[in-house]
Amino acid sequence: MAGARPEAVNNAPVNHPVTFTSTFHSQAVAGSGDRVYARFANPSWDGFEQLLGQLELATLPALVYSSGMAAIAAALSLVPRGGTLVLPRHSYNGSLSLLAQMEAAGDVVVRPIDITDTAAGIAALQGADALWLESPTNPMLEVAELPVLLAAAAEHGVLSLVDNTFATPLLQRPLGLGADxxxxxxxxxxxxxSDVVLGAAVTSNPQLREKLHAYRTLHGAIASPMDVFLALRGMRTLSVRLERAQSNAQFLAEQLEAHPAVGAV
Structure with missing residues (x-):
């Protein structure tokens, strides 16, 4: 089972334990891959990172961060300094606020688009360095043609970054559609x-993952072992929660559509 402890011996725990430590015993030389210090890695992260990586169809484990914004900042750090970033005009407000600061500092040039206009989105890729996508967007719930836009980004040699928070990997897997x-x-x-604050980034590209890992380590954007334990536990019920959320949304939409005081749904 993805995210579970790999030991199959008798009396072995099914779940990953919570490891509260700042340092690890090590006899190894530098660069050997040992944990050494908990800012580099923690066994409490392993199950979650493996599970999310598998759900997103990545060939590598995910990377967990201290918050969604930490993961977003790490992903945006991949954009070349002074490069042009194409993104939906109605992106998540935290992403837009961070990008506004980055643009003011000369770190990035932001090129907003109407993400529902696929032709305009493809045209905006000309001369761009990166494409940021949300689908559905937060909070406007606009839907992008991810396969078309991601294919165009690859054709233009544009780095593609996708915030998959709303859909989750149970509804769409952008890496399988060409996202970086x-x-x-x-x-x-x-x-x-609603009991933890965490973020994550996933890629199948070893070079990009190394950069994302270095960002997490050097910026101290690391997650609490207890929070990751709780998030992994929460992931066990993602499928049933998502099914019920969609069922409730469908019911509410039908009720609103039938109400005489509602003009459109």
Whole structure:
């Protein structure tokens, strides 16, 4: 089972334990891959990172971060300094606020688009360095033609970054559609119980993952072991929660559509 402890011996725990430590015993030389220090890695992260990586159809484990914004900041750090970033005009407000600061500092040029206009989105890729996508967008719930836009980004040699928080990997898997990096606010549906603040980034590209890992380590954007334990537990019920959420939304939409005081749904 994805995200469970790999040991199959008798009396072995099914779940990953919570490891509260700042340092690890090590006899190894530098660069050997040992944990050494908990800012680099923590066994409490392993199950969650493996599970999310598999759900997103990545060939590598995900990387968990201290918040969704930490994961977003890490992904945006992949954009070349002074590069042009194409993104939906109605993106998540936290992403837009961070990008406004980055643009004011000369770190990026922001090129907003109407994400529902696919032709305009493809045209905006000319001369761009990166494409940021949300589908559905937060909070306007606009839907992008991800396969078309991601294929166009690849054709133009544009780095593609997708915030998959709203859809979750149970409804869409952007890496399988050609995205380079996927990010999540784990705080939302993945964790599902409003008791943790976490983020994650996923990629199948080893070079990009190394950069994302270095960003997490050097910026100290690391997650609490207990929070990751809770998020992994929450992920176990993602499928049933998502099914019920969609069922409730459908019911509400039908009730509103039938109400005489509602003009359109």
């Amino acid at each position: 990096v996927v990010v999540h606010s784990v705080t939302k549906s993945l964790s599902g119980h």
